[in-house]
Amino acid sequence: MANEIPETPNDRPGADLAGRRVCVAGLGVSGPPVARALLSRGAHVTVVDGRDDDTTRALSEQLTADGAEVVLGSTPLPEDCDLVVTSPGWRPDSPLLVRAVETGVEVIGDVELAWRLRPAHQVWLAVTGTNGKTTTVRMLEAMLHADGRNALAVGNVGTPIIDAVLPDEQGQVHDVLAVELSSFQLHWSNTVRPHAAVVLNVAPDHLDWHGGLDPYARAKGRVFARGTTRVVNTADEWSVRLAEEEGDPHTPAIGLRLDTPRPGELGVVEDLLVDRAFVPDPVRGAEELASLADVRPAAPHNVANALAAAALARSIGVEPGSVRAGLRAFEPEPHRISHVASVGGVDYVDDSKATNPHAALASLRAFDSVVWVAGGLLKGAEVDGLVAEAAQRLRAAVLVGADRAQIREALAARLPDLPVVEVAGPAEDAPAEHGVMDAVVAEAAALAGEGDTVLLAPAAASMDMFVNYHERGDLFTEAVKRLL
Template identity: 55%
Template sequence: MGSGQVTSTSELFDFQGKRVVVAGLGVSGVPAAKVLHARGAVVTVVNDGDDARAREQAAELEALGITVRLGDGATLPEGTELIVTAPGWKPDKPLFVAAERAGVPVWGDVELAWRLRGPDAAPWLAVTGTNGKTTTVRMLASILQAAGLRTAAVGNIGVSLLDAVLGEEEYDVLAVELSSYQLHWAPSLRADSATVLNLAPDHLDWHGSMEAYARDKGRIYEGNRVACVYNVEDKATEDLVREADVEEGCRAVGFTLGAPAPSQLGIVDGILVDRAFVPNRQKNAQELAEVSDVTPPAPHNIANALAAAALARAFGVPATAVRDGLRAFRPDAHRIEHVADLDGVAYVDDSKATNTHAAEASLASYEQIVWIAGGLAKGATFDELVARSAKRLRAAVLIGADRHLIRDALARHAPEVPVVDLDRTDTGAMLQAVTEAKRLAVAGDTVLLAPACASMDMFTNYNQRGDAFAAAVRELGA
């Protein structure tokens, strides 16, 4: 960890008369354009699409006096002094290439929110990682609330950051979920404490390489004031801490599913234990909660709980609030969600496991599995996932456009595992998949939907895919 006082960038930025381009309509673009316009900026919104929804949003903004250019998101308007982009726009887009050539800065919605914070703004406890971000941020918010603090889960989840920093509600601290896209476009963000939960290949088509993806994730540690929280079992996260330039006195704090060393949180005899935020951490430890207080108590979810606890403890939260907050927390739908037990077989919906890293964590949570998998691979390979999980697989049922990639990996690394390959991508395929899984399962097994793939080949999103799984299970149990 580098050290040295980091200059604050939270002073209010003067937008009066500034020529600002907002790149992209949608969830972040429309509110950003309104906020900038209200602060006196001369705003032009550019958008690639020109569909009915975009025209409706454009009309709303034009009524306020904001210029909107639909169907042309590539050209840099003359005189542009700043671009505020939707987080999903790729860095290699012609608009940004032209901006770099012209020396025009590019911010995302997170950077805009950070710059608009008032002088007494609530500090940010920030979370990123390939998997587990939303769960960890919501756990963290639950713990902070249990401590009596005014807080909200914000960012890539829940309340938008612009609403959180500009709204009338006052907060003591914010639990902030940040994606790699958002971090890429947030150069001056400085969190109070932050964590990178884990790192695995994801969104490489956007970032261009694993190195660039990791570098953007690592931005979350820049300028941290109290603690950089890393995953002891994922050395890449510790490497990012070592490379970060932080404020003097900021500490590296690890979390582990094993017994913790000093300056770590971990597990001892079924107890979540803190050896970081205690007096004389060489000899002392503080009990925080029991593993059974975490729902569900799957290994990767316990890791999420430890990361949330570390961030909360870095903010001075007492141990009892960690326990109470974890007990009160319930995960969102489609995240290792137990749907039903039929004939001694558990049916679990982890439709949110949209990449191999998440699917591996899900598969590691059960001993005997009939695995429902497949969808859009997004360039992923499945050999490591299958090789590491093979001993847990009783059978596999494959669906979706890229199921052959998983089938081939199973043939190479788990040839003894029976495979049902459903050659259909209509939404009704899920009922057939669950029917086949029921036929293959025996009492004590878990039928697990952990697709390791995106859902858009068959479903609108992972929520609809999970709903289809749950509906199929209920139909078979009726």
């Protein structure tokens, strides 16, 4: 199978922005760099945001100095506007966006704009899915760097994608982008065509924004459209469906599996990651890429992430040795199945990033005997299936957060004899500086025995009790270390 970078089509509608009247909807993370990119191309830019606070006013002053018009406190569609670039978080039923569509004004997102402005030689390798996106693009970036490629991970991983398609101060741009794409961004992308893309998995999430699971999944599936090489997680029903139903059947479909790969797939043979897709003879040949020991942590879902990154890298000719070197150089992000400590024969693991049931189940599957720390804001998600799948691994549970009762009920229905402790707040006799997480860890430690893993995999968002999942994980880690 060919593994060289093809010529990128030079059809970039809307790349000529000089003189166009463009509305930028929202002053979130993507809004300011989008506005500046449009101004640099000669567009007349109006930025609107319904907020009017210290943060937005400071941004407004900066953008006004750059030449934009900024409207705060309301979100009107500017007169004579012929293009709207919306922030990813704006729902399709937002009045400004509805008005734009009704009057025939094109609405796109920051990713679509970046695609239209990219240099013709730049190659995009895209990653989407409910869980695992950031880890996969970071692994991919490490593999590309190990292969000597001028590459950058972009999207929700740090660098706004619009900045990565424009020349830097030296007039240089990256040759390859490892692009993390959310369902919001893909919803507003009309012509984006990565060289290769993967849908890692699909599970219920952001259903209020999209209006249901099917439209949420279909938004993810847009990454396969328009001739993109499809990288498919064969263990995920939606990944397979979207590749078949949303992709071009004339483009390659590369499978990923956690057992022996078939021709045209990447997989695992004993303790090796193996490529039977990007080799001269996929029927009789294979290429060793790495070992399970090179994947950190080597939990099943993270091995799948590594295989996905390897498939995207191999699609542009990255050498097998560079895949291994990239995995070895890769530093896992915090709060993703991070081993905190071992105390009295019990391992304590922080996976605070498991903010939905699908992610929590993947984490639970990595361990045989678990005292599960769970709870927070479920945002309407169901946990019955999660409990059913993980039942044989659960030794006990410590529940915390606004929706802990829903998890307790699911556990009681499936595992009526499972020890379950609920923690509503800090222990009464705890020092003032020790919060609720100290009480959680103390209860978990009392329930755990030698050989168990106390696993923080909440299956829920954190904002009911913590600033974000980072703070939740940090407080868990600090509480565990106080056990030492």
